[in-house]
Amino acid sequence: MSKTVINYLECQVVEEDIHLTLFELCQASQASEEIIISLVLEGVLEPIGQQAHDWQFTGPSLRRAKLAQQLTEELQINTPGVALALDLLERIDTLQAQLTRLSRQ
């Protein structure tokens, strides 16, 4: 085992500081262009820009694309199914957050 320590790295907050291009989103989520385009058509991802080559994806897209890629590949869910699963998962997250907020320790 070898160990390397790199000092003090600056980073960007994906959700606030940057927009991702189609290529960058594919690279980061490991999803194919085909999958990303079908997610856009399904309304799961909403990029800024008209044409695929000037699409700009905002931060939350990365999380959705990553999840969508995993659900597509690992559970072999089709795009409408992925869209539904993502909506339900986000609803569960919201409810979970509400539950945490209301619960007393």
Next chain:
Amino acid sequence: MKFKDYYETLGLKRDATQEQIKSAYRKLARKFHPDVSKEADAETRFKEMGEAYKVLKDPETRASYDQLGANWQNGQDFQPPPNADAGFEFGGRGGHAGFGESSDFGDYFERMFGQQTGFGQGRRRQAHAQGEDHHAKVRIDLEDAYRGAERNVSLRMPVVDDHGHVITKDRTLSVNIPKGIRAGQTLRLSGQGGPGVGEGKAGDLYLEIVFRPHPRYRIDGRDVYVDLPLAPWEAALGASLTVPIPEGSVELAIPPNSVVGRKLRLKGKGIPGKETGDLYVVLNVVLPPADTEQAKEAYRKLQEAIPFNPRAVL
């Protein structure tokens, strides 16, 4: 090395049909998918199932696995044939490729059979290609989000050495966590992902922010909630109290006739940022125990003085 019983992992008998294998995997995959499942060991279970299924779903790899014999028990010590592992490439779950706390690449079974089922194929074989982006999670405290922090992140990744062997490499990155970060947000560290191939540049590292549960504060997006216990007379008559908050403490005026669950909003005292969150103090009333004669007498006097029926609405 331990033997892995792929049939047992999927809850199957060795004579299961390909259809049975498929449906057993699908059923378990839905149950243990780490993004869907709330089971504590979902991620590990899911990986094991994926590995088992990759081998068993293909009749050819299944046959070569079956050749090892039916007498092995799950977890039994197992000696693989020599040099069986030469030249394999690691693969794994898409977004988590070879990364994070629970990765255990370099396993004989995954090498032996995973290789034949198309692990690690794709981009890396090209002459020049950008390195893979990597993903990991980093746990921080609420206080880190208020002040910003430097955190060491330990990462473990498999790399192939000059002799074609896979070794595990640990590296520690010191990351500047920006002030105002929220749970679920992602940090991008350019060029800290997988190395590029040929002249391709290195991939990026994405770190997802997770908050450690806090004993006092609850967090919802940018807003923070804290319970404030009050004595009955403080809630009834009002009070001026010093309340600890993540940034120190504040003087808080409790309005008279406060009820349990009343929320006092401290604007702008939530998680800072472009749109700063709020801090909510949630009032709770705690009754003093009637465990002395004096206390009982006080409750009796209260009963006489205040005609009060809490069940009037029933």
